[in-house]
Amino acid sequence: MSERLVALARRVRNDPFFLASVLHEYARSEGLEEADLAAMLACPVEMLATLSLCRRPRPEPPLFRHDVELIATRFGVRAEVLASIVRHVDALTSMRRDAAVERGFLMAARDDDEPAESEERS
Amino acid sequence: MSPSESSPPPVDEGRALHERLVAGDPTAPADLANTFLDRLANWLILHNPGVDPHICNTAAEDAILALIRNPASYRPEKQSLEVYLRMSASGDLKNLLRSERRHVSRRMSWEVVELSPAAGNCLWDEDSDPARIVARADDEKRPPLPSGLQETLTREESQVLELMLEGERRTEVYAAVLGLTNRPILEQRLEVKRVKDRLKKRLERAGGRRE
Numbered sequence: 597m598s599e600r601l602v603a604l605a606r607r608v609r610n611d612p613f614f615l616a617s618v619l620h621e622y623a624r625s626e627g628l629e630e631a632d633l634a635a636m637l638a639c640p641v642e643m644l645a646t647l648s649l650c651r652r653p654r655p656e657p658p659l660f661r662h663d664v665e666l667i668a669t670r671f672g673v674r675a676e677v678l679a680s681i682v683r684h685v686d687a688l689t690s691m692r693r694d695a696a697v698e699r700g701f702l703m704a705a706r707d708d709d710e711p712a713e714s715e716e717r718s
Numbered sequence: 719m720s721p722s723e724s725s726p727p728p729v730d731e732g733r734a735l736h737e738r739l740v741a742g743d744p745t746a747p748a749d750l751a752n753t754f755l756d757r758l759a760n761w762l763i764l765h766n767p768g769v770d771p772h773i774c775n776t777a778a779e780d781a782i783l784a785l786i787r788n789p790a791s792y793r794p795e796k797q798s799l800e801v802y803l804r805m806s807a808s809g810d811l812k813n814l815l816r817s818e819r820r821h822v823s824r825r826m827s828w829e830v831v832e833l834s835p836a837a838g839n840c841l842w843d844e845d846s847d848p849a850r851i852v853a854r855a856d857d858e859k860r861p862p863l864p865s866g867l868q869e870t871l872t873r874e875e876s877q878v879l880e881l882m883l884e885g886e887r888r889t890e891v892y893a894a895v896l897g898l899t900n901r902p903i904l905e906q907r908l909e910v911k912r913v914k915d916r917l918k919k920r921l922e923r924a925g926g927r928r929e
Contacts, residue, residue: 600755604779613787614747649748651786663744670745 597642605648615667616648618685625688636681637673647671653682727753729890729899732799739789747786754800755782758807766811773814780814781807796877798891804884864924871917879917 609620623633634641650671653663664682668675735753738746759778763771781803785792792802863879871879877895886892892910893899901909 598752598756600759600775600778601751603775604751604755604782607779608783615744646748646752649751651742651744651747653744654742667744 597645601649602645605645609648613651614648615650615652615682618652618682619644619648621685621688622681625685636677638677639671639673643671643673647673653679655686726757726800726888729798729888729894733794736789736792736794736799739786750786751782754803755779757800758782758803761804762807762811765808769811769815773818774811777807777811777814780810784810794894795897797881797895798888801881801884801886801891864921867920867924870920875913875917878913879921882914882917 605616608614609616611617619633622628623630628636630641630644634644637647639647647667650667651663653660653667660679660682664675664679667673668678731753735746735750739750755778758781759771759775762774762778763769766774784806785803792799796802797805868876874896878892881891881895889903889907889910890899892914893901893906896910896913898906898909
């Protein structure tokens with residue numbers, strides 16, 4: 597495995613375009629090492645970098661399945677595991693987004709509750 | 719043998735990879751990086767001695783990522799994918815060195831009160847500036863075209879001349895630029911040679927150097 601490929605995979609792990617972001621987020625949320633992740637996917641650890649440089653599967657149901665199967669076939673990884681990893685990370689992202697929106701609402705509500713300086717003085 | 723010396727990927731392979739990128743094949747970015755990243759980085763390092771290899775690696779990464787994000791930026795009818803990536807990576811390298819130079823000069827303005835040039839800090843030596851090394855190398859490799867020549871060239875001739883100056887040797891790359899890929903190989907060779915010879919003569923007549 598080329599060191600440059602590994603470096604590139606590391607560089608894009610926060611870029612949601614790449615599968616690297618999914619694998620990185622999943623491993624982080626589950627406390628997994630690379631070797632654990634590779635074992636789950638049934639592929640050699642060395643393949644993770646190349647796998648990471650794939651585009652993240654498109655979310656629309658027919659495309660999602662097509663993309664996951666394409667990646668799984670090409671790299672010999674377990675399609676059902678890859679699909680569940682992507683869905684898991686999607687759920688985490690969605691939950692975080694909801695939580696952020698909720699926090700935003702709460703902060704806005706708190707701002708409304710606090711009397712303005714002019715009101716306090718009057 | 720290093721990857722830069724190994725035989726280049728066939729033009730058709732680059733074209734197929736590009737088609738897969740455009741079509742949204744999720745495995746195409748990985749295959750692109752796998753095929754071109756090492757070759758591109760090695761090529762940059764080879765052609766820019768004196769520049770930190772890490773910067774060359776980053777420039778190669780930048781070129782690969784840019785193509786992945788915007789595959790339409792490459793037009794296969796103009797040149798091979800490898801030539802396109804080399805040109806793109808060379809541009810990225812210059813940008814990186816330019817921003818490195820800006821960073822260094824900003825840092826110098828802060829450190830000027832603390833550091834003495836006599837202490838041997840190479841930042842004070844303009845000749846050691848990586849961006850200047852690349853610019854100098856480019857200047858040495860490529861004297862400017864004789865005035866007026868560029869305007870007389872067709873788009874294809876201009877691209878062929880660019881490739882010649884880049885040191886490109888492969889007939890298939892020139893054939894792709896000239897739209898000859900459907901013709902028999904022998905015919906491609908003859909036509910490419912004819913165009914290159916004609917360009918060399920025009921370059922000589924205009925007062926420039928030969929390839």
